[in-house]
Amino acid sequence: MKFQVIPVTVYEQNCTLMWCEETARAAVVDPGGDLTRILAAVEAAQVTLEKILVTHGHLDHVGGVAKLATQLQLPIEGPHKEDNFWIQQLPQQSQMLSFPPAEVFEPSRWLQGGDEVKVGNQLLEVRHCPGHTPGHVIFFHRPSKVAIVGDVLFQGSIGRTDFPRGDHQTLLDSIQRELWPLGDDVQFIPGHGPASTFGRERQSNPFVADIALKQ
Numbered sequence: 505m506k507f508q509v510i511p512v513t514v515y516e517q518n519c520t521l522m523w524c525e526e527t528a529r530a531a532v533v534d535p536g537g538d539l540t541r542i543l544a545a546v547e548a549a550q551v552t553l554e555k556i557l558v559t560h561g562h563l564d565h566v567g568g569v570a571k572l573a574t575q576l577q578l579p580i581e582g583p584h585k586e587d588n589f590w591i592q593q594l595p596q597q598s599q600m601l602s603f604p605p606a607e608v609f610e611p612s613r614w615l616q617g618g619d620e621v622k623v624g625n626q627l628l629e630v631r632h633c634p635g636h637t638p639g640h641v642i643f644f645h646r647p648s649k650v651a652i653v654g655d656v657l658f659q660g661s662i663g664r665t666d667f668p669r670g671d672h673q674t675l676l677d678s679i680q681r682e683l684w685p686l687g688d689d690v691q692f693i694p695g696h697g698p699a700s701t702f703g704r705e706r707q708s709n710p711f712v713a714d715i716a717l718k719q
């Protein structure tokens with residue numbers, strides 16, 4: 505599996521294009537906007553998009569989902585259905601935040617922890633990580649030890665929890681229960697900013713380092 509990060513929208517959200525090298529079949533995770541740039545990356549990689557994956561329902565992650573799905577007739581997988589209330593608010597949110605108009609969409613498949621998602625011949629494991637939003641999921645490709653974690657965890661920080669139905673302790677629990685067991689050597693692509701590894705965050709992240717969580 506290959507991964508390419510494409511920062512999109514004014515929030516520099518890390519949209520990820522990933523593809524199976526055996527089949528050249530690809531998925532795009534969190535196409536928040538700037539669809540021309542995403543489609544240029546698809547073209548440059550010479551791959552065929554087969555689906556859209558969604559970590560959670562926030563505008564900067566899903567603002568381009570409806571348009572891209574309609575334009576290319578792609579199925580949408582994720583997030584967990586607890587994020588539906590965010591998806592239903594997309595038109596108002598895009599107006600409030602001066603984003604290009606974003607439409608409501610209906611995923612072809614809502615995801616749950618323990619589900620698997622296929623991209624070409626590759627399998628991604630789905631984990632449910634509530635806290636930032638109640639329906640946030642992450643995608644883990646075990647053979648390459650790469651996780652796409654959206655706004656659950658960042659290099660040196662964690663997701664905001666001051667939104668409706670956000671909860672700080674729930675987020676801390678999700679990170680410890682769903683992310684850390686995947687392994688210290690797992691590299692993760694966060695929703696914003698540079699990549700890191702779980703091991704490094706367990707050492708130095710002020711919110712979720714082992715030493716911080718023990719206090």
Ligand SMILES: [Zn+2]
Nearest residue numbers: 560562636655
């Ligand atoms: Zn978010």
Ligand SMILES: [Zn+2]
Nearest residue numbers: 517564655695
């Ligand atoms: Zn975000």
